[in-house]
Amino acid sequence: MASSQPEPPAQEADLFLMEGDPADAVAAARRAGVGRLVCAGIDPESSRRSIDLAQSLPEVFATAGMHPHTASELDDEGWQQIREMVAMPRVVAVGECGLDFYRMRSPREDQERAFGLHISLSRETELPVVVHVRDAWPAALRLLDEGSAERVVLHCFSGDASIATACAARGWFLSFAGNLTYPKNHHLREAAAATPLDQLLVETDSPFLAPQAIRGRDNSPANVVEVIREIATVRAISFEAVRDATSANARAAFNRLQ
Numbered sequence: 001m002a003s004s005q006p007e008p009p010a011q012e013a014d015l016f017l018m019e020g021d022p023a024d025a026v027a028a029a030r031r032a033g034v035g036r037l038v039c040a041g042i043d044p045e046s047s048r049r050s051i052d053l054a055q056s057l058p059e060v061f062a063t064a065g066m067h068p069h070t071a072s073e074l075d076d077e078g079w080q081q082i083r084e085m086v087a088m089p090r091v092v093a094v095g096e097c098g099l100d101f102y103r104m105r106s107p108r109e110d111q112e113r114a115f116g117l118h119i120s121l122s123r124e125t126e127l128p129v130v131v132h133v134r135d136a137w138p139a140a141l142r143l144l145d146e147g148s149a150e151r152v153v154l155h156c157f158s159g160d161a162s163i164a165t166a167c168a169a170r171g172w173f174l175s176f177a178g179n180l181t182y183p184k185n186h187h188l189r190e191a192a193a194a195t196p197l198d199q200l201l202v203e204t205d206s207p208f209l210a211p212q213a214i215r216g217r218d219n220s221p222a223n224v225v226e227v228i229r230e231i232a233t234v235r236a237i238s239f240e241a242v243r244d245a246t247s248a249n250a251r252a253a254f255n256r257l258q
């Protein structure tokens with residue numbers, strides 16, 4: 001990596017869901033100044049594909065876990081596979097996991113059970129847990145408080161300023177995505193302004209949540225610079241200050257990125 005280059009990792013770009021060659025998306029991200037990307041797995045199969053990408057592309061790192069949407073499909077065999085993948089080189093976190101009571105594609109009990117397993121694995125492996133929360137804040141906070149995960153990354157943060165403050169007080173990292181730039185999402189901009197600078201992360205959630213300027217098209221990791229720009233605006237600080245802070249925070253959150 002070029003030491004003079006800014007290195008804001010586009011946390012959770014689901015490269016395996018993108019059209020075209022992932023290597024091209026990663027090269028475009030490099031040109032935009034992105035040094036490292038975390039490609040999050042959402043079930044055993046996609047976690048395996050993330051690891052394959054991480055082994056072939058030096059900028060890419062992987063996670064292994066089961067998304068709350070498919071939590072009810074997590075059987076003993078799948079969980080054993082996730083446990084084994086988390087121990088592999090270039091896997092930097094447990095997850096994506098969490099609770100989504102908005103779509104409720106798996107029953108609540110199944111989501112909570114799977115989430116609890118991931119939290120325990122985070123503590124056991126001393127790796128961060130990448131967490132998805134939608135319309136489930138009280139339950140998510142309760143499970144995370146009870147399970148005392150090693151480190152918590154709240155991916156694609158969806159709460160308001162008061163939830164951001166409560167999460168930050170627990171020492172968790174809050175990762176913001178391109179939906180921060182959508183006109184109606186005042187609550188996200190207030191949350192990004194309320195989060196301590198040393199607990200902020202940026203991501204794209206590619207291919208989803210393209211920033212406002214290209215909304216409706218597929219998102220790409222290079223667009224993480226739009227998220228940085230928006231955070232700089234709402235906090236009234238420079239682009240460089242947000243870029244440098246989120247880069248350092250990513251290395252603190254994902255210790256295996258070093």
Ligand SMILES: [Zn+2]
Nearest residue numbers: 096132155156
């Ligand atoms: Zn998610």
